[in-house]
Amino acid sequence: MDPFLAESMGINTDDLLIAKPDSAENLLCVVDTLTKSGSVDVIVVDSVAALVPQIELDTSGVVTKRDVQSQIMTQALRKIHYSLCRSQTLIIFLNQVRFKQVMFEVKSGQDHRRMEEVTCGGNALKFYAAIRLRMIRTGLHKTGDKATGLGVCVEVVKNKLGPAKKKAELEIQFGQGICHKSEVLDLACEYGLIRKEGSIYFIEGMAFGDKQAAQKYLADNDGILKKLVTDLRTQLFASESDNGRCVAV
Numbered sequence: 001m002d003p004f005l006a007e008s009m010g011i012n013t014d015d016l017l018i019a020k021p022d023s024a025e026n027l028l029c030v031v032d033t034l035t036k037s038g039s040v041d042v043i044v045v046d047s048v049a050a051l052v053p054q055i056e057l058d059t060s061g062v063v064t065k066r067d068v069q070s071q072i073m074t075q076a077l078r079k080i081h082y083s084l085c086r087s088q089t090l091i092i093f094l095n096q097v098r099f100k101q102v103m104f105e106v107k108s109g110q111d112h113r114r115m116e117e118v119t120c121g122g123n124a125l126k127f128y129a130a131i132r133l134r135m136i137r138t139g140l141h142k143t144g145d146k147a148t149g150l151g152v153c154v155e156v157v158k159n160k161l162g163p164a165k166k167k168a169e170l171e172i173q174f175g176q177g178i179c180h181k182s183e184v185l186d187l188a189c190e191y192g193l194i195r196k197e198g199s200i201y202f203i204e205g206m207a208f209g210d211k212q213a214a215q216k217y218l219a220d221n222d223g224i225l226k227k228l229v230t231d232l233r234t235q236l237f238a239s240e241s242d243n244g245r246c247v248a249v
Contacts, residue, residue: 009177024051024069028076031091035083047094048073049120070122077128093129095119132158141171143212149173181215181225188228191235 003013017040021027027045034040053068084091099115119126126132138151149172156166171179185201188194194214195202201214204224208214218225 005175008175023054023057024072025054025076027051028072028080032076032080032083035080035087035089035091038087038089040089042090042092044092045094047096047120048125049096051121067122069120070124073121074124077124081128093125095121095125126158129158130160131156138169141173147174149179179215180229181218182211184225184228184232185211185214185218187232187236191232193228193231 001018006013006016019027019030021030028051031043031045034043051069051072053072055068080091097117097119100118134155134157136153136155138153140147141149141151152170152172154168154170156164158164169183171182173179185194189196189201199210201208201211203214203217206217208217218228
C-alpha cells in the first residue's frame with residue numbers, strides 16, 4: 001500500500017491499522033475480535049475473493065473439496081454478526097463477481113447452458129449484509145491523451161435501511177479517489193446554481209470553456225465549492241426526499 005496515495009484520497013494514515021493474516025480463518029477471527037473490542041470505527045475486508053482457506057495453504061496440490069470458502073464465511077459471519085449487533089463498528093466487505101455455467105432444460109427436452117453471475121464466498125454475505133452496493137465501470141475519462149479517471153455506476157441492490165434499486169453515477173480520479181466536484185458541477189447546472197450555455201460554464205461571473213476547466217476552478221476555490229454543496233443539499237433534501245433519489249454530494 002502507498003501511504004501517500006491513501007492520504008491524497010482523504011485517509012488519515014495515522015489512525016490506520018493494516019492486518020495481513022495468513023488465512024481466511026485468521027482474518028475473519030481478527031475481524032470478530034476487533035468488532036468485539038469496539039476499538040475501531042470501520043473495518044474493511046479487501047477482499048472476500050482473496051481469502052484463502054487454511055486447507056489450501058496446507059495442501060501442495062489442488063484442493064478438490066468444494067465450497068470450503070463458503071463454509072468458512074457462513075460460520076464466521078454468524079459470530080461476526082452477533083458481535084456487530086453489540087458494537088458501533090461498521091464493516092465493509094469488498095467482493096468480486098464470477099460467472100459460471102448453469103444447465104437448464106427447455107420444453108423440447110434439450111439441455112441448454114447460460115452464464116450466471118455469482119459472488120465469491122457463497123450466499124452468506126448476501127444474507128447478513130444490511131446494504132449491498134454493486135459497482136460497474138461505465139467508461140474511461142481522459143484529459144487529452146492521458147487517462148485521468150474512471151466513470152462508475154453504483155447501484156443499491158439491497159438496503160435494509162431504505163429503498164433499494166437506486167443508482168448513482170460517480171467519477172473516480174486516479175490518485176484522488178471519488179471526484180465529487182464533477183457531480184457538484186452537474187447538479188449545480190441542473191438546479192440553476194451554475195449557468196451553462198453549450199460547453200461554456202459561468203461561475204461567479206467567470207466563463208470556463210469546458211468541464212475540466214470548471215472543475216479545476218472549483219477545486220482551487222474551496223469556499224465556492226462548499227457554498228454550492230450547501231445550496232445543493234438544501235434543494236435536494238427539500239425536493240428529492242420523497243422520491244428517494246440517490247446522490248453523493
